[in-house]
Amino acid sequence: MSRTVAIVDDHTLFAQSLKNLINTFDGYEVSGIYKNGRELTHQFEANRAKPNLVLLDIKMPIMDGPETMCWLKENYPTQKVLALSMEDDEETITFMVKQGCRGYLLKDIDPDGFKFALNKVIEEGYFYTDAVSDAIKNKEKSLSKLTKREIEFLSLACTEMTYKEVASEMNLSPKTIDGYRESLFQKLNVKSRTGLVLYAIKNRILLL
Amino acid sequence: MSRTVAIVDDHTLFAQSLKNLINTFDGYEVSGIYKNGRELTHQFEANRAKPNLVLLDIKMPIMDGPETMCWLKENYPTQKVLALSMEDDEETITFMVKQGCRGYLLKDIDPDGFKFALNKVIEEGYFYTDAVSDAIKNKEKSLSKLTKREIEFLSLACTEMTYKEVASEMNLSPKTIDGYRESLFQKLNVKSRTGLVLYAIKNRILLL
DNA sequence: GTTCACAAGGGGAAAAATCCCCTTTTTCTA
DNA sequence: TAGAAAAAGGGGATTTTTCCCCTTGTGAAC
Incomplete structure (x- = not known):
């Protein structure tokens, strides 16, 4: 059989x-x-x-x-x-x-x-x-250190929207967006928006 | 045989x-x-x-x-x-x-x-x-509209280097870098550095 | 010879991003 | 309960990026 x-x-x-x-x-x-x-x-x-x-x-x-x-x-x-x-x-x-x-x-x-x-x-x-x-x-492990709102921000940061536009999209103040940016910079050990994009793609958080 | x-x-x-x-x-x-x-x-x-x-x-x-x-x-x-x-x-x-x-x-x-x-x-x-x-x-076809120097610039633009650092790396003036940035923005129909990075990856000009 | 593309570059200004110093409130965990 | 993290946000300054207006020189194509 x-x-x-x-x-x-x-x-x-x-x-x-x-x-x-x-x-x-x-x-x-x-x-x-x-x-x-x-x-x-x-x-x-x-x-x-x-x-x-x-x-x-x-x-x-x-x-x-x-x-x-x-x-x-x-x-x-x-x-x-x-x-x-x-x-x-x-x-x-x-x-x-x-x-x-x-x-x-x-x-x-x-x-x-x-x-x-x-x-x-x-x-x-x-x-x-x-x-x-x-x-x-x-x-x-890799995603667990990011909060839900941070991941949401990261997705929008990987577009051509200005942070002001991202703030508007998320119904937040630009200062809050700046807070998330700083938080991600530290957590992901990057120092620019370009670094965020590269990290998101390398780690398949963003799919193209 | x-x-x-x-x-x-x-x-x-x-x-x-x-x-x-x-x-x-x-x-x-x-x-x-x-x-x-x-x-x-x-x-x-x-x-x-x-x-x-x-x-x-x-x-x-x-x-x-x-x-x-x-x-x-x-x-x-x-x-x-x-x-x-x-x-x-x-x-x-x-x-x-x-x-x-x-x-x-x-x-x-x-x-x-x-x-x-x-x-x-x-x-x-x-x-x-x-x-x-x-x-x-x-x-x-996809690469043919970019010059050799532009491609070189694009590769470096897809890193966390500031444009000033890219200029130094390519032994050029920051004003020349700005010229390349503008040229690529027009040729690739993007409006930000993030757009450049996303284009380069989507079109496999940059491999991760 | 003329025109165009490429390479390299300038002055100057506005917009966007980054940085530095914070705050309050709520929720969760030890 | 205390402390940390998350969420949201502020004032203000500096750096970087983007934008707008140009330039010259060289080489190739017509």
Whole structure:
């Protein structure tokens, strides 16, 4: 009785190659390859047999990993999902885990480690590498030192609005905006508005 | 007589899976898998047999695609190289092509198209998808309206240096810096330094 | 030869950002 | 309960950025 695995990844070369690899694992069989979350949800809605495990890529132009994860949490909350990503993007890892993703793998894992992770998730329910666990901790740390209002200010500071305009947008005095600016400068160890923008982008607080 | 292919990619799961795929192609054989450009250059320097083709991933922490391409251009200019990337990053595509890369594939290519590309590069010397050709044209267009000095200024403007410090760095008068600032504001349709930073990052003139 | 773009630069002023010194009130935590 | 943090704000000064008006010199294209 094979364990079935569905692959959701728009990078066809990788998906097809991965299918070949998984089919060499004893007891595993790839039941389907889908280019995006949309194709997967269509399969689920057609009442086709559910796979034991969904391998879900994060970045896809149409219905990406996080979006698909939300749908699965709402419609098939017991479906086991293992995320695959190129990089340890803290923002996304944290989000996926909160949506019930059972594991998060980086694509630098070797085939043996990969097979081990598949077994873990199917048999025990969860598998996280140390790198991913660390990313979760770092993410919670990096934003936790900023208050809600500070984050709101930071988002607006990363636009071409003058601080006076930002004050108006937030219904505050320019002096308050100056207070937030100073607070962020100290917390983030920057010394200019440009520094704020660069920090926000580097730390994915601002997405472009 | 098999055509040999070397795979350079730090994403082990992908590299191993790709090796399995290529080994199913008649007339092809993977002669080696290397985690980064450094490992590849070591093989070349040890006078091992050169592969017919190098499949080179772009993003690697140690001696990445572009850096490896420079080394190959200088030391083995006739070595055929095919780049593999997740995305059509114009900056990198243009650079790689200038360094003599024979083709640039996105990882969303299917295995048949992939095999076709391998044949093209080995037999005819070159292979580019339409998407990649377009990226090359767009890249030349986006930077072409900026002068060399303006680009230099823009890079420094995207730091926390004051314009006075930038002027000093470029051995110019602050008035000249102001001239460049004004010129970029007009060309890029922005109205502040923040706008410059955001433009540079959105258009990948600045890489973070 | 003429025109335009690029490179480099000037005087001067206004607007925006940064800095330095604070304040009060409310909420949360140890 | 005391203290710290968060939220909101003030007066005032300095620095930096932006803006407005220009300049000269060089090289390339027509």
